[in-house]
Amino acid sequence: MDLSRRSAAFDGEKPVSSGSPRLEYRFMVETASAAPASSPALLTASQVAQQAQVVQAPNGICYASFGATHLAESDLERTVQAVPASVAAALSRRAYYFVPLTIHEDEQVSIAPDYTVELGDRAICHRNVPFGSSEYTFISTRLMHDRFALAFEFFINAGHHFVETVGVPESFHEMVTSQARAGVRGETSHDAWESRRRAFDPQHKGQEDEQAKNAYFAATFADTLAIYMLSLTVDFDYVDLREREYPLLTAPALAERLRHVAALFPPNSGYEFEIRYRRRS
Numbered sequence: 001m002d003l004s005r006r007s008a009a010f011d012g013e014k015p016v017s018s019g020s021p022r023l024e025y026r027f028m029v030e031t032a033s034a035a036p037a038s039s040p041a042l043l044t045a046s047q048v049a050q051q052a053q054v055v056q057a058p059n060g061i062c063y064a065s066f067g068a069t070h071l072a073e074s075d076l077e078r079t080v081q082a083v084p085a086s087v088a089a090a091l092s093r094r095a096y097y098f099v100p101l102t103i104h105e106d107e108q109v110s111i112a113p114d115y116t117v118e119l120g121d122r123a124i125c126h127r128n129v130p131f132g133s134s135e136y137t138f139i140s141t142r143l144m145h146d147r148f149a150l151a152f153e154f155f156i157n158a159g160h161h162f163v164e165t166v167g168v169p170e171s172f173h174e175m176v177t178s179q180a181r182a183g184v185r186g187e188t189s190h191d192a193w194e195s196r197r198r199a200f201d202p203q204h205k206g207q208e209d210e211q212a213k214n215a216y217f218a219a220t221f222a223d224t225l226a227i228y229m230l231s232l233t234v235d236f237d238y239v240d241l242r243e244r245e246y247p248l249l250t251a252p253a254l255a256e257r258l259r260h261v262a263a264l265f266p267p268n269s270g271y272e273f274e275i276r277y278r279r280r281s
Contacts, residue, residue, distance in 0.1 A: 058268075059080075059085045062096070078233065079151045083155075097111075101122075104127050168221040176216070187220070224257040225261055
């Protein structure tokens with residue numbers, strides 16, 4: 001991944017276009033696909049779970065593809081297998097279903113086997129559904145612009161699921177606490193930004209909010225793990241992760257977090273972690 005030094009998030013200059021679409025965390029977008037003449041019949045999450053063929057990737061992740069997802073099988077396999085085996089081991093009671101659209105209305109989770117504009121307006125990015133002692137995550141592939149957006153949606157879910165199961169390493173606690181107290185600019189997500197403000201408010205020294213600190217540790221670790229896995233899957237510029245609601249974490253601080261996570265969870269065979277800095281011309 002490129003940690004570009006030309007980003008407005010770093011030094012106030014206008015970022016140079018990388019030629020790839022810019023990512024917004026809100027993927028509620030209308031695709032360019034032509035809509036079918038009529039809306040397809042919706043299925044329940046249970047019906048899809050019964051009908052879809054679940055496969056297990058070499059790293060141990062269980063997943064399935066159902067309906068007109070417009071996903072190349074090879075791309076999906078490559079994305080799922082990017083989860084390091086040491087991370088995947090904590091997700092043994094989960095399965096990820098890649099479906100066209102996931103709809104949550106009236107406490108009911110429904111799946112559309114194809115895309116229409118009307119159904120797309122009602123759909124959400126993902127939904128976790130409990131099934132006995134397991135939990136299945138249904139991800140709406142047709143709300144995503146491209147492979148980059150879809151991969152990041154999957155990795156964000158996997159990152160949060162890992163934190164829910166295992167927690168956050170103490171060494172990561174110490175690193176991000178040091179960064180926050182040093183006043184490092186920006187963060188990796190809105191959740192991380194808001195919880196950091198509550199946890200390390202300089203107006204309340206000596207009275208740090210422990211609940212906010214734990215939320216901050218969880219958010220930053222899940223974010224870093226997701227960005228790390230994304231970097232194993234696709235080449236991208238760091239500025240592609242920028243949002244309007246908060247400043248993006250500085251490149252050196254993110255690099256420190258990513259290297260820490262890479263040391264904890266080495267890439268699987270066939271994947272490589274690399275950070276490249278693009279200097280000003």
